[in-house]
Amino acid sequence: MAIKAADMLIARRADTRARADFATWKMLAKLNGASALPAEAQNFLVDYKQMLGKMPDADASEATIQVMYRSYYAEMGGTGAAPEIPARAADPATDAGNVTAFRRPAPKPKATASGAATKPKLPVALIFACLVVVYVGIRYYWR
Secondary structure (H helix, E strand, O other): OOOOHHHHHHHHHHHHHHHHHHHHHHHHHHOOOHHHOOHHHHHHHHHHHHHHOOOOHHHHHHHHHHHHHHHHHHHOOOOOOOOOOOOOOOOOOOOHHHOOOOOOOOOOOOOOOOOOOOOOOOOHHHHHHHHHHHHHHHHHHHO
């Protein structure tokens, strides 16, 4: 059976939402705030606590996330059974061998002011003085 691209997109969104919601709800339960959660969330947490008695924490978490994922998939409009999403790695790679330390780039040498290629710079005071002369000249001319 072929899975449509739209169903796979829904499946990824449902999986991401299930993982995020479960992490949030689990943290709220640890902080004694589970009573403020919606009834659906409380039901998922009760199921999670029941699974904890039968299996380790990681397996119970993944099983609860899968139940939530299937529920979200159907809620989001996915057709048929929810497709299998490849399992994510639990911990990111901690290999520090591919990390490059930040180093500032070497300062670029300033161009020397010699030759005809450089433009002569006028001081700001000279430009201001010329503008004042032009302004006074225009005012004098109009009177």
